[in-house]
Amino acid sequence: MTQMSMIQAIHSALDALLARDPNVLIFGEDVGYFGGVFRATDGLQAKYGPTRCFDTPLSEGGIVATAIGMGAYGLRPVVEIQFADYILPAYDQLVSEAARLRYRSGGEFWAPITVRAPYGGGIYGGQTHSASPEALFTHVAGLKTIIPATPYDAKGLLIAAIEDDDPVIFLEPKRIYNGPFDGRHDVPAKPWTDEPGSDVPEGYYRVALGSAAIRRAGGAVTVLAYGTMVHVALRAVEETGIDAEVIDLRSLVPLDIETITASVTKTGRCVIVHEATRYGGFGAELSALVQERCFYRLEAPIVRVTGWDTPYPHAFEWDYFPSPARVAKGLRQALEG
Amino acid sequence: MRNLPPLHLHIPAPHARPGEAPDFSYLTFPAAGATRRPDEVSPEAEMRDLPYGLIRVLGAEGQAVGPWDPHLPPDLLRHGLRAMLLTRAFDERMFAAHHQGKTSFYMKSTGEEATAAAPSLALQPGDMCFPTYRMVSFLLARDYPLANLVNQTFANAGDPMRGRQLPLLYSARDYGFYSLAGNVGSRFGHAVGWAMASAFKGDDKIAMAFVGDGTTAEGNFHEAMVFAAVYHAPVILCVTNNQWAISSYQGMAGGEETTFAARGIGYGLPGLRVDGNDFLAVYAATQWAAGRARANHGATLIEFVTYRVAGHSTNDDPSRYRPANEARAWPLGDPVERLKTHLIRLGEWSEARHEELAKTLHEEVRAAAKAGEALGTLGQNPPPRREMFEHVFKEPDWRNLEQRRECGVDQ
């Protein structure tokens, strides 16, 4: 075990698979010689050679299209989209092609690709460096969507994603690349060192896609969160002293529905937290699932704490970002409701 | 069986990386004045040499030579020089403000100022520019208020974008400057549509759009080219080839196999390749393409060959991927110095006046920055938070209203 930040853990996963599987290759804008704008591929080109880790033209559509072609041929491409906000030129390739290639060809062709993209706010990135587009992918049949919240999970999930034979969207909460941000922007940022989930094996291991993790066991209310919001939710629970059960979904598709229903069946209350806009967000799906499966155990309406239904505003970052205080309010609402 | 070696995957690499000597030998170009100037309305098929030439007016000694000399009045030249110098002073100040924590982000346009300042002066009022984030000199050439730029950079109460946008992503409709976004290339087609609308209406307005060399790889670039060609849209489509796209050299966008101007050939659009550090050449090429567009002869693709002297942005350290002294080896010089030398040679400028102007502009920027700081830097005295919920739609819908209340900013 070694202490790693999330970005180091992601780097370590890529390193491990480049070493292990000659069919794995990595490409994207600025990922080759430079090592990526967030350093996820730092030194990998020098270590494995220019055909295993290389720069691409500035074309997200082209990156994903060629990844699909390579994947269909038999390789395991791992591509980086520099910011999740810039994945949209590739959306047609992901939705119309990657997601359906296996289905429409009767299993003759498939796209075992992994698309990594830093996402989310809290970095003063404005409208085009802050988005949380997960619901655009969870809505699409045939795509898997993964979001880690700790370095340990980031590495294990990324390895599992790359080895998965289906297309996987791997969204990385960039606000917690270097430390577990809990929503308090006015206190000094802390590094991952000695935080839960920062002990990471140096070698190969997997965290199975489709398994949630209970970050805090409790009986009063279930909190469903992923990415940065797991840490914000834990902070809100600490501040309120409410005996909440905090579930880190980790995998949005496939979803660990058993863990969710078992918890809500136990607590009878549910708060869903995400940073993305609310309307039609992944929280809406979670809310529907919980309602369908736990209706007779629910003692209060399900509460959603999310970003507002506006583009991500530059100057109002901390009014937009769901704060521990807003999550706390949601917790109280679920308890009172 | 054919006796061939196995295939291998080609991965392009730039001519020089850190620790190596800068190498611009890949850039070959004719002397100033050597590239011919066809009539504005010549058929595209008769101009297929131009994308491989280089339109240059300013010679090594600052003399204006050849058929592209736009013969501009000295007042206009001084105006352009002022805009470029002001841009440089503004960039320096805002870049430093980022280091002092006063803003979130900044990008300089150092070395490329002519590619926006000259078109700004060559276009007519009513024309629309669809810019990149490296074109503040377009606004400054039109005397856009420094206060607006500073206030947006600091996202304070005076921010004309109401705290919603990053620094540099300006919008200035009255100045012929279309709204910027952070995603690259996505407005290239808007320019074509704008130009088509002008033609549809029977107006005389044209559009001019810019992307970087790197951005030519985006589908948006190619889609816009097709539409521009098919509808003979009165638009000037420009590639600012500053040799780099963050850490990726221009060959990564396909600039090594051909020129960016030559992209026009496949679409049937005239392609002009222009010395982007030569104010007169940039002006002349813009004027030529504008004339062609206004004469109903359709779109032109222009490549401005220039160099990104600074890092990509405040988040970037270019010495990690290119020779630290590469800017000094750039063969096309500096646009400010070159225009200055030209004006001095004309007897219309002097070192003393230049120094005086630089000082004045430095002071102007300092005063504007101070005033902006007094109003508030990032996080202090932002616009009313309620602004967050405005303009999502023309009229807020029930979600905006409810969430505004939930956010506690209903008044």
Ligand SMILES: Cc1ncc(C[n+]2csc(CCOP(=O)(O)OP(=O)(O)O)c2C)c(N)n1
């Ligand atoms: C669609 C999209 N993809 C990626 C990015 C990230 N990005 C911002 S600028 C840039 C490089 C642009 O290079 P170029 O087009 O040459 O313009 P320059 O920065 O050199 O002016 C990249 C990759 C983006 N802003 N938008």
Ligand SMILES: [Mg+2]
């Ligand atoms: Mg460039």
